[in-house]
Amino acid sequence: xxxxxxxxxxxxxxxxxxxxxxxxxxxxxxxxxxxxxxxxxxxxxxxxxxxxxxxxxxxxxxxxxxxxxxxxxxxxxxxxxxxxxxxxxxxxxxxxxxxxxxxxxxxxxxxxxxxxxxxxxxxxxxxxxxxxxxxxxxxxxxxxxxxxxxxxxxxxxxxxxxxxxxxxxxxxxxxxxxxxxxxxxxxxxxxxxxxxxxxxxxxxxxxxxxxxxxxxxxxxxxxxxxxxxxxxxxxxxxxxxxxxxxxxxxxxxxxxxxxxxxxxxxxxxxxxxxxxxxxxxxxxxxxxxxxxxxxxxxxxxxxxxxxxxxxxxxxxxxxxxxxxxxxxxxxxxxxxxxxxxxxxxxxxxxxxxxxxxxxxxxxx
Numbered sequence: 479x480x481x482x483x484x485x486x487x488x489x490x491x492x493x494x495x496x497x498x499x500x501x502x503x504x505x506x507x508x509x510x511x512x513x514x515x516x517x518x519x520x521x522x523x524x525x526x527x528x529x530x531x532x533x534x535x536x537x538x539x540x541x542x543x544x545x546x547x548x549x550x551x552x553x554x555x556x557x558x559x560x561x562x563x564x565x566x567x568x569x570x571x572x573x574x575x576x577x578x579x580x581x582x583x584x585x586x587x588x589x590x591x592x593x594x595x596x597x598x599x600x601x602x603x604x605x606x607x608x609x610x611x612x613x614x615x616x617x618x619x620x621x622x623x624x625x626x627x628x629x630x631x632x633x634x635x636x637x638x639x640x641x642x643x644x645x646x647x648x649x650x651x652x653x654x655x656x657x658x659x660x661x662x663x664x665x666x667x668x669x670x671x672x673x674x675x676x677x678x679x680x681x682x683x684x685x686x687x688x689x690x691x692x693x694x695x696x697x698x699x700x701x702x703x704x705x706x707x708x709x710x711x712x713x714x715x716x717x718x719x720x721x722x723x724x725x726x727x728x729x730x731x732x733x734x735x736x737x738x739x740x741x742x743x744x745x746x747x748x749x750x751x752x753x754x755x756x757x758x759x760x761x762x763x764x765x766x767x768x769x770x771x772x773x774x775x776x777x778x779x780x781x782x783x784x785x786x787x788x789x790x791x792x793x794x795x796x797x798x799x800x801x802x803x804x805x806x807x808x809x810x811x812x813x814x815x816x817x818x819x820x821x822x823x824x825x826x827x828x829x830x831x832x833x834x835x836x837x838x839x840x841x842x
Contacts, residue, residue, distance in 0.1 A: 479703050481507045481684075488693045489517020489710030490830045491817035493679040495706055498838035500682040507702060510691040515680060517708075518788075519827065521671035524733070525770050525830055527761045528671035531787070533727060533776060534744055534758050535672060538662035539828035545664040547831060551675040552664035557763055560657040561744035561756075565624045566681055572746065573659055574621060575652040582620055588653035594618065595651070612643035617651055628750030633778050634725065634791075642793055667763045706837075708817035710787060711803045717804045724787035726779035730754075731772055739771050753777060790822045814841070 483503040485492040493515070496506045504713055514520050517612035518532035536559045539545050548554070563570045579591035606612035609630065610729055613622045622771025626649075627638055634641055651659070668675060699705075707714055712722045743762035747754055754775040761771050781787055790796065800822045807815045814836060818825045825833065 479701065481505045481700060483507070483704050483706060484509065484698055484702035485683075485706045485708070486510075487517060487817065487819075488512075488515040488676065488680065488685065489708060489817060490519060490676075490827055491820075491825075491834045492517075492706060492708045493676050494831050494834035495816070495838055496683045497679040498835065499842055502838075502842045504842065506683045507686065507823055508683050509686045509691060509698065511688065511690040515650065515685060516673055516676040518786075519672040520675065521673050523671065526768050527766055527770075527772050528764060529731060529772050529774070530758065530763070531729070531758045533729070533774075533788075534756075534763075535661075535827065536665065536667060537827055538660040538665035538827075540663050541828055541832060542664070543826045544831050544835075545727050547835070548668075548675065551678045552668035552670065552672075555669050555764060556667060557667045557743075557765075559659040559744065560742075562742055562749045563625050563629075563746045565628075565748045568624070571657045572623060572625075573650040573652065573657075574617060574625070575657065576655040576656060578621070578625075582624070583837070584806040591653060594620075606643045608639050608643055609641035610638035611647050612646055613638070614647065616646070616649045625748045627748075628752075629746060629748040629755055631750055632753070633754050633789075635778065639825060641679075669764065671764075675730070701716070705813045707813055707815050708820045708821040711800070711807060711815050711822060713783075713812075715803060715806050718806070719777070719782060719799055721790040722799055722803070723796050723826055724781040725789040725791060726781035726785050727788045728779045729774050731774040734771050734773060735769075736771060737767070737769055739773050755799035787819060790818070790824060792822075792824070796822070 483499050483506045485496050487510045488508050488510040492508060496508050499506050519535050520531050522531050537554065559808055561572045569582055569629050576588065576591065580586055585591060591651055595618040598620060601619065602611050602615040606615050609731055613626050630638055640725040673770045691709065739759050740757060743759055744756060746756045754777045756776045759771055761768060815821060816833060817830060
């Protein structure tokens with residue numbers, strides 16, 4: 479056989495595994511059905527601005543080992559994610575903290591904020607039966623109505639009363655003036671974008687783009703001793719038990735002949751009657767001072783097979799279906815399933831890297 483490993487998908491999971499395999503003397507072929515490497519962390523550079531083509535990717539982790547690992551491949555800046563929510567022109571800081579509460583209720587102390595939230599939570603007397611009741615039981619009615627309801631319904635394409643409570647087991651509520659969204663020790667954006675990281679990870683591998691493994695199985699099945707598959711697990715098994723569900727996203731990016739459009743990288747639009755969930759102004763991720771700017775509106779979408787799958791719909795029905803595919807996957811002798819689509823799991827970037835490193839440690 480020509481290769482030790484065929485890696486299907488050149489996102490973070492596949493690329494990290496490939497790098498680790500090559501480091502240990504293995505020969506790898508990486509294929510991807512897109513026309514570029516990097517999966518969803520891919521950036522397009524226009525006018526000196528790195529555009530996050532598949533939505534905002536802000537690296538954050540509490541895992542020192544993972545942080546040191548990515549810093550081998552790029553220098554990270556000190557960007558801290560501090561998004562704001564825009565509700566019909568009213569601007570609120572996220573995550574919910576004293577800045578949010580002081581703006582919403584014209585108060586100044588944690589005690590006042592706590593008293594208002596505790597009073598509003600009382601409308602939920604029993605165990606929350608759905609997402610709406612769960613959210614109100616955590617943060618009260620005002621925050622729910624202005625900052626959660628519309629955003630969540632757009633994101634999931636259904637009414638909050640029809641969504642399971644477990645989707646928001648926790649909501650970050652801080653009784654301090656702190657807009658740092660992630661509770662993470664290490665965070666930042668690679669200076670110059672993410673592409674350089676993937677390029678370095680795959681530098682010693684053979685790479686083929688515009689290759690759909692599912693359609694070209696006969697050619698690629700016997701090219702390597704083992705396959706690392708990071709595509710959708712149900713697609714690998716030709717949807718034998720039916721399709722797993724995802725939420726899709728649609729992006730509209732435009733160039734504006736101005737230096738600064740919204741003053742922040744990420745602005746969430748929480749009102750239900752605004753069709754997009756957020757607007758990303760990419761230059762602010764790297765503190766850009768270019769005379770022009772690029773902004774992307776992010777629209778949640780119903781997902782259809784063949785489109786990019788972004789968020790697994792991890793409800794009970796889909797989890798049961800995934801378990802069936804997992805059982806099939808465990809019977810495959812030479813195929814290992816990994817990453818967000820391969821494991822039908824929402825992974826942050828650091829967890830994706832951690833998972834790939836663990837796999838490499840276990841099997842190489």
